[in-house]
Amino acid sequence: MAAIIQIVVLGLALGGVYALMGSGLSLIFGVMRIVNLAHPALIMSGAYVAYWGFRLWGLDPFVMLPVAMVILAATGVLLYKLVFEREAKSARYSEMTVLLTFAVAMVLEGALATAFTNTQRVTSPGYATDAFFIGSVFIPKGQLYAGITSLVIIGLLALFLKFSRFGYAIRATTQNREAAELLGVNVNLVGLVSFAIGVALAGAAGSLVSFVFSFFPSKHWEWIAVLMSLVVLGGMGSILGTVVAAYLLSVVAAFVGFFFGATWSTLTFYLALFVVLLVRPQGLFGEKPELA
Amino acid sequence: MTELLQVTDVVAGYGDGPAILNGASVTVQPGKVHCIIGPNGAGKSTLLKAICGMLRIRQGAVRFKGDSLVGLRPDQVLRRGICFVPQERALFPKMTVRENLRMGGFSLTDTTDLERRIDEIEDRFPILRDRRDQHAGTMSGGQQQTLAMARTMILKPDIVMLDEPSLGLAPKIVQEVFGIMQVMAEAGITILIVEQNALMGLKHADWGVVLDLGRTLFEGPAAEVLADPRIQELYLGGKKVA
Ligand SMILES: Nc1ncnc2c1ncn2[C@@H]1O[C@H](COP(=O)(O)OP(=O)(O)OP(=O)(O)O)[C@@H](O)[C@H]1O
Numbered sequence A: 001m002a003a004i005i006q007i008v009v010l011g012l013a014l015g016g017v018y019a020l021m022g023s024g025l026s027l028i029f030g031v032m033r034i035v036n037l038a039h040p041a042l043i044m045s046g047a048y049v050a051y052w053g054f055r056l057w058g059l060d061p062f063v064m065l066p067v068a069m070v071i072l073a074a075t076g077v078l079l080y081k082l083v084f085e086r087e088a089k090s091a092r093y094s095e096m097t098v099l100l101t102f103a104v105a106m107v108l109e110g111a112l113a114t115a116f117t118n119t120q121r122v123t124s125p126g127y128a129t130d131a132f133f134i135g136s137v138f139i140p141k142g143q144l145y146a147g148i149t150s151l152v153i154i155g156l157l158a159l160f161l162k163f164s165r166f167g168y169a170i171r172a173t174t175q176n177r178e179a180a181e182l183l184g185v186n187v188n189l190v191g192l193v194s195f196a197i198g199v200a201l202a203g204a205a206g207s208l209v210s211f212v213f214s215f216f217p218s219k220h221w222e223w224i225a226v227l228m229s230l231v232v233l234g235g236m237g238s239i240l241g242t243v244v245a246a247y248l249l250s251v252v253a254a255f256v257g258f259f260f261g262a263t264w265s266t267l268t269f270y271l272a273l274f275v276v277l278l279v280r281p282q283g284l285f286g287e288k289p290e291l292a
Numbered sequence B: 001m002t003e004l005l006q007v008t009d010v011v012a013g014y015g016d017g018p019a020i021l022n023g024a025s026v027t028v029q030p031g032k033v034h035c036i037i038g039p040n041g042a043g044k045s046t047l048l049k050a051i052c053g054m055l056r057i058r059q060g061a062v063r064f065k066g067d068s069l070v071g072l073r074p075d076q077v078l079r080r081g082i083c084f085v086p087q088e089r090a091l092f093p094k095m096t097v098r099e100n101l102r103m104g105g106f107s108l109t110d111t112t113d114l115e116r117r118i119d120e121i122e123d124r125f126p127i128l129r130d131r132r133d134q135h136a137g138t139m140s141g142g143q144q145q146t147l148a149m150a151r152t153m154i155l156k157p158d159i160v161m162l163d164e165p166s167l168g169l170a171p172k173i174v175q176e177v178f179g180i181m182q183v184m185a186e187a188g189i190t191i192l193i194v195e196q197n198a199l200m201g202l203k204h205a206d207w208g209v210v211l212d213l214g215r216t217l218f219e220g221p222a223a224e225v226l227a228d229p230r231i232q233e234l235y236l237g238g239k240k241v242a
């Protein structure tokens, strides 16, 4: 029994981080219909911001988190202006954006590898290797702090989407772009801001990931499968769905890891992606895919 | 002249594609109900999209209260006082009824004023108050259409353009939809409606416009259009109208 509680605790601790990693991707997909394959590479960039802040100036990843968000948001605006804005009117928008985000991921990976080499890194503040004990159950401090911070950030995002005027505009554009435009929403501005917010969330996730996982530039390919399984299981574009899926899969992966070994734990996500696409392609909270 | 909106020989299409409208004209008088009829693919929806600024007008004129609307964006046309309810799916299905109403007043910046206006709409259509916290997408087709139409009244527009509001609804519900349209008309809103069922549409209208192949064949008082032998033959299957 204690072992089971331990596994669930470890799964839940990581679930929040996965949720934050996936929510930016989900937001961008919802508003822009862009499957941003560069999202994990952007998370990776955020991880390097936190890593170097710590390495060079001894700044805690939680201090670097807002810095990473700002840097990544600016990167997002730049990317949007340079790459995606002029594709928006293209009839082959969907195909083009998949190729373009793939290209952006490659470029980012190359840039990071050139600048920082392919050495494995991890940010190592004291709490990253420390743990709380409740009876015999241990909770890694780093994962707990990262998980709670992730939930707070996602909670703030949810409040912003639910109650602010701009949040209304984002949700409306996600659900019915044409109707939103007809009611006076500047859908281009909504696209730009949502993209920037989504990429800023990647920056926040990266700062937390930097002390939870070890990383090196090409590792983002591994993350993309994990994130895809989250947003597909959650229902493309549903942030709530992404969060639920993140906790669900994270706990399942913890069990699989415990019983079959760590290699199989990662495979949980790939398998989930495959099964969901076959059995329930709309995911938990998504719309039925349109036939037309 | 007393026209509120005058559309004259408009040429327009999608993107760089072929012209779908090729000489579309409509005369809109204040306070009246105008019905555009025509076969599938005639360009009825395209005409409404061109008026509201979703499509670029390549030739021709659109004058509203004496000003040209050519080249304006949808939000600018909206602010001048013309609301468009597109064919099907005009709502935000995963927002509540209340949130959908708030979106109807998105272009207003004074939120107390907005809440007051929403209150007025809910007084007029109590079903919207009953369903306030329900997701719009979970309501029946008739209720959704009620919401889509009622929502336009928040802005107190001069003209509301409705694209086939009766589409896919049961006959009894269609009657309700036309009832709502009458309520809007009585509130002083000028209506421009596209209706697939020409007989039904013209019966509820003051003015009829016949569109085919992107061109206005003719327009006139609804009763005259209904009685016109060309219409009898083309769109009403030669049936005598009671
Ligand atoms: N988004 C679009 N892009 C390109 N062409 C379009 C688009 N929408 C409609 N068309 C074309 O424009 C023409 C007129 O379409 P429109 O929807 O205006 O007809 P309609 O009179 O409203 O027909 P219906 O009664 O079926 O609604 C059709 O040939 C159609 O193929």
Ligand SMILES: [Mg+2]
Binding pocket: B044, B045, B046, B087, B163
């Ligand atoms: Mg149509």
